[in-house]
Amino acid sequence: MSVELLLSAFIFIFLCFAIPTVMLMMVVFGPRSGGKAKNEPYESGIKHVVGMADQKFSVKFYLLAILFLIFDIEAVFMYPWAVSLRELGVFGFLEMVVFILLLLTGLIYIIKKGVLNWR
Amino acid sequence: MTETLLFYGFGLLSILGALGLILFKHPMNGAMSFVITLISLACLYALLSAKLIFAIQLIVYAGAIMSLILFIIMFLNIGESDLPEERGRWFYLAGGIVAIGPIAILMQRAFKTLPPGETAIVGDGFGGVQEVGMVLFTDWLLPFEIVSILLLVALVGAVVLAGKREVSE
Amino acid sequence: MLLFLPELIILISALILFLVSLGTPSEKTLRNIVLCLTGLLLLVTLTCINNKGTLFFAAYQIDLYSQLFKLLIAAATFIVIVFSGNTPGIGQRIRAEYYMFLFTGLLGLMMLVSSVELLAIFISLELSSFALYIMVPMRQSSGAHDYHLESGIKYLLFGVMATGFMLFGMSYLFGLTGSTYLKDIIPSISYLYNQPAAVTGIIMVMAGFFYKLGLFPFHFWVPDIYEGAANETTSFVAAIPKLAAVALLIRLLAMVSVDGQILVNLLLLCSICSMFYGNLSALAQKDVKRILGYSGISHAGFILFGLLTFNLEGYSNALYYTIGYAAMTLTCFLTICAATPNGNNLKLEDLKGLHGRSPLLALTFALGLFSLAGIPPFVGFTGKLMILINAFKQGYVVPVILAALNTAIAIYYYLSMVRLAYCSDDSKESVMVSDGWSNKSLALLLVLFIITMGIFPTWFLDMAATVIGATV
Numbered sequence: 186m187s188v189e190l191l192l193s194a195f196i197f198i199f200l201c202f203a204i205p206t207v208m209l210m211m212v213v214f215g216p217r218s219g220g221k222a223k224n225e226p227y228e229s230g231i232k233h234v235v236g237m238a239d240q241k242f243s244v245k246f247y248l249l250a251i252l253f254l255i256f257d258i259e260a261v262f263m264y265p266w267a268v269s270l271r272e273l274g275v276f277g278f279l280e281m282v283v284f285i286l287l288l289l290t291g292l293i294y295i296i297k298k299g300v301l302n303w304r
Numbered sequence: 305m306t307e308t309l310l311f312y313g314f315g316l317l318s319i320l321g322a323l324g325l326i327l328f329k330h331p332m333n334g335a336m337s338f339v340i341t342l343i344s345l346a347c348l349y350a351l352l353s354a355k356l357i358f359a360i361q362l363i364v365y366a367g368a369i370m371s372l373i374l375f376i377i378m379f380l381n382i383g384e385s386d387l388p389e390e391r392g393r394w395f396y397l398a399g400g401i402v403a404i405g406p407i408a409i410l411m412q413r414a415f416k417t418l419p420p421g422e423t424a425i426v427g428d429g430f431g432g433v434q435e436v437g438m439v440l441f442t443d444w445l446l447p448f449e450i451v452s453i454l455l456l457v458a459l460v461g462a463v464v465l466a467g468k469r470e471v472s473e
Numbered sequence: 474m475l476l477f478l479p480e481l482i483i484l485i486s487a488l489i490l491f492l493v494s495l496g497t498p499s500e501k502t503l504r505n506i507v508l509c510l511t512g513l514l515l516l517v518t519l520t521c522i523n524n525k526g527t528l529f530f531a532a533y534q535i536d537l538y539s540q541l542f543k544l545l546i547a548a549a550t551f552i553v554i555v556f557s558g559n560t561p562g563i564g565q566r567i568r569a570e571y572y573m574f575l576f577t578g579l580l581g582l583m584m585l586v587s588s589v590e591l592l593a594i595f596i597s598l599e600l601s602s603f604a605l606y607i608m609v610p611m612r613q614s615s616g617a618h619d620y621h622l623e624s625g626i627k628y629l630l631f632g633v634m635a636t637g638f639m640l641f642g643m644s645y646l647f648g649l650t651g652s653t654y655l656k657d658i659i660p661s662i663s664y665l666y667n668q669p670a671a672v673t674g675i676i677m678v679m680a681g682f683f684y685k686l687g688l689f690p691f692h693f694w695v696p697d698i699y700e701g702a703a704n705e706t707t708s709f710v711a712a713i714p715k716l717a718a719v720a721l722l723i724r725l726l727a728m729v730s731v732d733g734q735i736l737v738n739l740l741l742l743c744s745i746c747s748m749f750y751g752n753l754s755a756l757a758q759k760d761v762k763r764i765l766g767y768s769g770i771s772h773a774g775f776i777l778f779g780l781l782t783f784n785l786e787g788y789s790n791a792l793y794y795t796i797g798y799a800a801m802t803l804t805c806f807l808t809i810c811a812a813t814p815n816g817n818n819l820k821l822e823d824l825k826g827l828h829g830r831s832p833l834l835a836l837t838f839a840l841g842l843f844s845l846a847g848i849p850p851f852v853g854f855t856g857k858l859m860i861l862i863n864a865f866k867q868g869y870v871v872p873v874i875l876a877a878l879n880t881a882i883a884i885y886y887y888l889s890m891v892r893l894a895y896c897s898d899d900s901k902e903s904v905m906v907s908d909g910w911s912n913k914s915l916a917l918l919l920v921l922f923i924i925t926m927g928i929f930p931t932w933f934l935d936m937a938a939t940v941i942g943a944t945v
Contacts, residue, residue, distance in 0.1 A: 189355060190307060193347035197313050200343060247379065250372045251462045255455050257368045261360050262448070265437030272434075277441050280449070287452040290491060291459040297495045300463055414670035418649075446529040447596040450584065453484070454600050457577050460491075461607035464570050 248300060259288050311351055318344035327397075329387055331377045335370065342366040354431035476526045476535050479518045479543055480583055486510040487576035494569035500559055507572050511547075511554045518547040531654065532590035538944040539587040542720045546582055546713055549799050550575075553708045555915055556807040561816035562703025564613040571611055575709065578604030582717040591643045591653040591678075594721065598639075598681055601717070602632050605710060612703040613816065624701025631694040635684030642677025645670060655724065662728050672736050675728055679740075682725070685718035686773045687766075689747035696754070699766035704813055707762055708806035711769055712799040719776060719795045723788055723941065726780055740781055741872055747774035748879040755886050761819040764886060765805055768845055771879060772798050778876060779860040782867045789937035790859045796933070797844070797852035797926055804841030804919045808834050811912050827894040837916040839891045844923050846887035847880045852926040859930065 266273075266281050273280075295301060317340055324337025346361035380386075440448055493506060522540045527533060554575075563571045581601030588594045610625030647653055649671055650661040665671045684691040699707050729736050751771030758764045776798070779791030809819050811834055812827065828835035844851030857880060865873045926933055 187353070189350040189353050189358070190310070192358075193310055193314070193350040194306065196343065196347050197310055197317075200317060200340060201313070247376060248462060248466045250375050251466075252459065254364075254368050254372055255459050255462075257364060258455060259452075261364060262440075262451070265356060265433050265440055268433045269437030269441065272438060273441050280441055280445060283449060284452040287456055288459075290488065291456045294460055294491065294495065295463055298463055410669055410673065414668070414673055417668055418670055443530050443532070443590075444592055446532045446584075446588070446590075447592045450581075450593075450596045450600055453487075453577060453580065454596065454603055457574065457600065457603045457607065460570060460573065461603070464567050465607065465610060 245300075245303075252295060252300070255291070256288070259285075307351055311348065314344040314347045314351070317341075318348070329390065331380075331382055332374075335373050335377060338373075339366060339370055342370065352431065356431060356433045356436045475521075476524050476528055478521055479514065479547070480580060482510075482514050482517050483576055483580045483583060486514065487573050487580065490569055490573040490576060494573060498569060500565065500568075503569055503572070504559060507554060510576075511551045515544075515547045515551050518544045529593070531656075532593045533584075533587050534589045535587055536944060538720070538940050541940050542586040542716060543583050545716050545796060545799070546579065546586070549713050549716065549803060550579055550709070552803050552807075552915060552919070553705065553712070555911055556803075556810050557705035557708065558810065558814075558909075558912075560703070560705050561814060562612050562705055563816075564611075567611055571608060574604040574608050574611075578608070578709075579713070582714060585717045586720045589655045589724070591646065591655070591658075595636075595640060595643065595681075598685070599636065601714060602636070602685075605706075605714070606632060608706045608709070609698055609702045612701070612706070615817065620697075621701045621703070624698045627701075628694050628698045631691070632684060635681050635691050638677045639681030642674045642680065645674030646678060649674065659727050667735065672739075675725070675736060676739060679722065679725060682718040682722050683743070685714045686722070686776070687715075687747075687770050688773045688777060689743045689750060689770070692747060692750065692770045692773075695770055696758075696763045696766040699762045699769075700760050700818065703816060704762070704806070704810045704818075708803065708810065711765065711802045711806060715769075715773070716795060716799055719791065722777075722780060723792070724944070726783065726788075729783065737781060737783075740777060741869070744774045744777040744781065745872055745875050747771060747777070748876060752879050752882045752886075756882070758886075759821050761809060761821060761824065761890065764821075764890070765802065765809075768883065768887075769802065771883060772845070774879075775857060775860060775876065778864060778872065782863050782869075784863075784867075785938055785942055786863050787860075787867075788941045789934050790856065790863055792937040792941065793852075793926075793930065793933050794856035794860060797856045797923065800919055800923050800926070801841050801844045801851075801853055804837055804916070804923065805845070807912065807916055807919065808838035808841070821890070821893060824890060824893040825897045833913055833916060835894050837920055838894060840920050840923070842887040842891050844927070846884045848884075850924065850927045852923045852930075855927045855930045859934070 262284065263281070266277065270277055321337045321339070321341030321344065325334045325341065328334040328337060342361065342365045346358050346366065349361055350358040489506070489510065493503065498506075518540070522537070522544055524535050524540055525537075526535050528535065560568060560571065578601045581597045581599070581604065584597035585594060585601060588597055606625065606629045609628050610622045612621035614621070643653075646658055646662065649665065649668075650658045652658055652661075662671055662675070680691060683689075684694075687695040698710065702710065748771045751767045751769070751774065755764050755767035755771075758767065772794075776791050776795055779787050779794055781787070808827075811831070812823065813819050824838075827838065840851065844853040847853045847857045849855075857876075861873050861876060864876075
């Protein structure tokens with residue numbers, strides 16, 4: 186049995202049986218308790234949470250998530266490159282230099298435009 | 305044998321997840337059921353012994369993109385009252401099935417009438433990280449380099465569009 | 474490296490604009506930089522027209538066909554840049570970025586024209602689409618129009634759907650032939666293009682280009698995006714991606730021939746439907762850009778109709794018609810941009826008394842519309858006539874009658890715009906028209922071009938036939 190087969194079989198069992206079972210067990214056997222103290226919001230020791238729960242979030246969080254995603258994809262491309270660099274030689278190295286330089290300009294842009302400044 | 309069983313299992317799971325994405329009323333439920341689709345697809349790739357794609361699917365899609373989607377759902381903070389009232393939902397569902405029916409029949413015919421060509425036997429290291437790297441950086445050099453410009457455009461575009469409101473206020 | 478020169482120039486231009494966007498350039502500096510870069514690009518594409526060769530492991534083919542399309546794309550962009558003036562529809566703060574996206578979109582389109590490998594085609598199409606997805610919602614908000622974000626989202630959603638179809642179709646083609654290179658796919662698919670799997674694959678791959686062209690099943694975005702985007706962006710979207718889409722459609726149609734009956738009938742249906750949909754919907758519109766959007770749908774139908782004869786004559790007719798269409802639309806959009814110096818949309822009432830405000834622009838607009846309507850001696854007439862005659866020779870009798878019927882419907886709404894511009898008095902609060910010497914000379918140039926193309930089609934058709942004959 187190959188590694189991939191084993192892995193996917195494991196994930197299948199996990200998705201189909203393990204997670205539902207755990208969830209079911211939580212409902213059936215899990216301890217239940219109620220009361221005032223349980224229902225009170227607790228935030229790292231601060232007793233009363235300030236502000237409303239349905240406040241608007243700054244678009245910055247979202248922007249940061251997008252930026253993360255873009256550089257995440259950049260990193261994904263480096264993975265196969267690093268493994269086959271020995272065969273690709275200097276040419277492969279230059280390819281990746283162009284790739285990274287283009288994205289580096291993007292990084293300069295976001296730094297220059299102050300996207301990463303957290304005010 | 306195990307492969308076939310697993311293939312059908314994951315196929316079923318991915319369809320169920322996609323159905324859940326459409327049918328669940330709350331976006332959070334939909335997103336969680338979409339995770340199942342993404343993971344099952346990753347496993348389908350693994351069954352094809354495409355190891356790199358399996359890993360990328362898990363890291364980028366089930367990991368990064370899903371967390372981005374969940375992020376946004378959390379930001380919007382959708383309560384029960386914000387959800388649209390979906391009238392005639394079963395009606396539309398029936399319409400969708402009627403619309404998809406012919407396509408399904410066409411697809412079935414498409415696969416049945418395929419010429420009995422020989423299935424290509426892939427090489428030993430097929431789908432491995434190194435093999436994908438070799439193809440990606442030689443045959444597909446041009447797409448690879450355009451991807452960097454594509455990412456640059458996406459990056460600047462996100463900054464330009466998201467930063468728009470801030471200044472006008 | 475010399476083979477790649479036009480693309481390299483665009484890439485460097487985009488990077489220069491990128492650097493410019495980091496600073497705070499004045500309106501005038503930015504405009505001069507952009508004009509210089511576009512002019513340089515036009516010159517370089519002109520000098521590179523005879524280049525031949527392949528690059529990037531044969532994924533990128535440079536021949537007369539691709540270089541001609543690059544020249545057309547560069548020329549059309551130059552025209553758009555010149556008449557969009559100070560781009561009043563785009564906010565001053567993001568103008569440099571706007572031009573950067575315009576150049577990256579251009580890069581995608583130029584690469585698309587030369588790509589002969591499925592993944593390269595897909596990624597370059599994506600690059601051009603991405604830039605446009607961002608350019609559409611970049612319009613400056615104003616009270617008169619506030620739906621540019623909505624149109625941006627619509628454009629993105631429809632675009633992603635079309636791309637999904639296309640990628641799915643590509644997987645079919647790859648599965649059937651085992652190659653992603655068009656030169657391998659075309660001979661092997663020609664044995665099985667009546668197979669349902671091959672039909673599905675080819676149709677789905679074409680979907681991506683149907684979307685760019687605004688053809689019937691993928692036309693939904695057209696009116697909203699035309700109306701919602703800034704006038705300059707609309708001019709770009711209306712003319713330039715369509716040139717590239719036609720270039721790729723001609724390359725892909727080599728996979729099909731007249732024997733592929735199912736496929737031909739399906740495509741014929743798409744073409745006729747888009748003619749009727751575009752022309753009938755345009756009758757009820759109030760916004761000039763929206764009308765031109767619907768008219769674009771019907772013209773796309775005509776272009777596809779020309780391609781469907783699957784002979785060299787049909788292909789060159791379609792190419793001729795596409796060039797003519799780009800010139801005609803740019804003529805109309807030049808007037809729209811010049812008539813709206815504040816960057817607002819142009820309503821039909823705003824056309825009232827245009828002849829009094831600027832006789833030359835009114836004449837240009839009228840001639841552009843005459844040409845779109847298909848009135849001799851302009852290129853619209855000659856192009857339609859050639860396409861219909863060729864289709865008739867091939868035995869498409871009923872479609873030819875339907876197409877001719879459409880031309881008759883279309884005349885009504887084109888001429889009613891001309892009537893408004895000429896036969897009605899000035900409305901009270903009409904905006905002044907910006908007709909500087911650059912707009913005037915450009916208008917003259919475009920009008921001369923559409924008349925020359927219409928009167929002497931032989932030279933253009935021969936050129937188109939030589940170029941296509943060498944490729945397909």
